[in-house]
Amino acid sequence: MDQWIYxxxxxxxxxxxxxxxxxxxxxxxxTALSEFLKQKKSASFENSNLTExxxxxxNQNYSNRSIARxxxxxxxxxxxxxxxxxxxxxxxxxxxxxxxxxKLPTFLQERQMEDVMYLPTAKPGLGYRDRAILELxxxxxxxxxxxxxxxxxxxxxxxxxxRVLGKxxxxxxxxxxxxxxxxxxxxxxxxxxxxxxxxxxxxxxNKNGGKLTGRSIARIVKWYLQKVSEGAKVxxxxxxxxxxxxxxxxxxxxxxIQEMLGHTSLSTTQKYTHLxxxxxxxxxxKAFPRA
Numbered sequence: 001m002d003q004w005i006y007x008x009x010x011x012x013x014x015x016x017x018x019x020x021x022x023x024x025x026x027x028x029x030x031t032a033l034s035e036f037l038k039q040k041k042s043a044s045f046e047n048s049n050l051t052e053x054x055x056x057x058x059n060q061n062y063s064n065r066s067i068a069r070x071x072x073x074x075x076x077x078x079x080x081x082x083x084x085x086x087x088x089x090x091x092x093x094x095x096x097x098x099x100x101x102x103k104l105p106t107f108l109q110e111r112q113m114e115d116v117m118y119l120p121t122a123k124p125g126l127g128y129r130d131r132a133i134l135e136l137x138x139x140x141x142x143x144x145x146x147x148x149x150x151x152x153x154x155x156x157x158x159x160x161x162x163r164v165l166g167k168x169x170x171x172x173x174x175x176x177x178x179x180x181x182x183x184x185x186x187x188x189x190x191x192x193x194x195x196x197x198x199x200x201x202x203x204x205x206n207k208n209g210g211k212l213t214g215r216s217i218a219r220i221v222k223w224y225l226q227k228v229s230e231g232a233k234v235x236x237x238x239x240x241x242x243x244x245x246x247x248x249x250x251x252x253x254x255x256x257i258q259e260m261l262g263h264t265s266l267s268t269t270q271k272y273t274h275l276x277x278x279x280x281x282x283x284x285x286k287a288f289p290r291a
Contacts, residue, residue: 001037005030008080017168019145029073032057045078045087071096107241112228113138117179119224126207130220132180132187133204136162137221137236139180141243141261143167144236148214150203152188157181166262174260244269 009027012018018026036053053074057067081087108116120131137147146164154163160181161173184203195209204212218236225234244257258269 001034004081004086005034005077007084008077011080019167025069026073026076029070030077032070033074050074106229106232106234106238107245108225108229108238110246113242113246116224116228119227126191128183128187128191129204129212130224132183133217133220134224134239135180135183136176137239138243139177140164140174141240141257142174143240143262144214144218146262147236148204148212148217151201152203153201154203155181155184157185164262170262172259172262 005027008030009023012026013023033053036056037049040049040052054067054071057070062070078087117131117134120127120134123130133147136142140162142162142164143166146166149165150162155161155176156163156173160175160178162176163171163173165171192203192205195205195207197209199209200211202211204217206212206216221236221239222234225238229238240261244261247257247260248254254266254269258266261269263269
């Protein structure tokens, strides 16, 4: 079975262009199934074994969300085995994942975003860099991995856009605001260019002039957001949610937001947005004929 898992992961990497993070999740989930079947001394994917696997996960106190992800990975794996002829088409899998509550992601109010943008100027060190990171995240809704890998020529100042390589190596162009462009220019002039001395062209760098890692960027963003978020759980993804929510609250089209976020499904974009109830009431009063 381990060889089948290796083949499946290679397919996801080479044919589907899945990220390292996603591949790791698949590997861990399928390894859990493989170890379970080894303990049973069985290599069969019959429903009784899979049902026992589901019971095993529940007994190990996995959350419903984690169990649902593992079951989804198993189903994708079995579908692949059928398509490659490793598993008979007659094999039927009726395993149902448990339902779990969809928690709304954290986002910040516009006032909080105004407050957080003033903080880097009061912090010693690479304050201009930090301000540029915050402004760009908020202005574009980029993923952490996308912002980490930006290069100087990714920014088109004439068009006011940034070109990014998203999930599965899909390229897209996203508008960015004047404040983000201004923050980037100040950072380049006052900090970055002196640190790198032309060694590479990655946009965001550390104090030694090397490429700033995703982990470091996440730590920087979390430090600032915690100052204004009143104990809420925050991360770079918080700014992605905030970007989408603020656009929608100000009347942006959901389809346009979908394109900017790089989502293939509109339902995914809907999870990123939080319409204020007062905004909803205004839309309702304006649109409904008997409001």
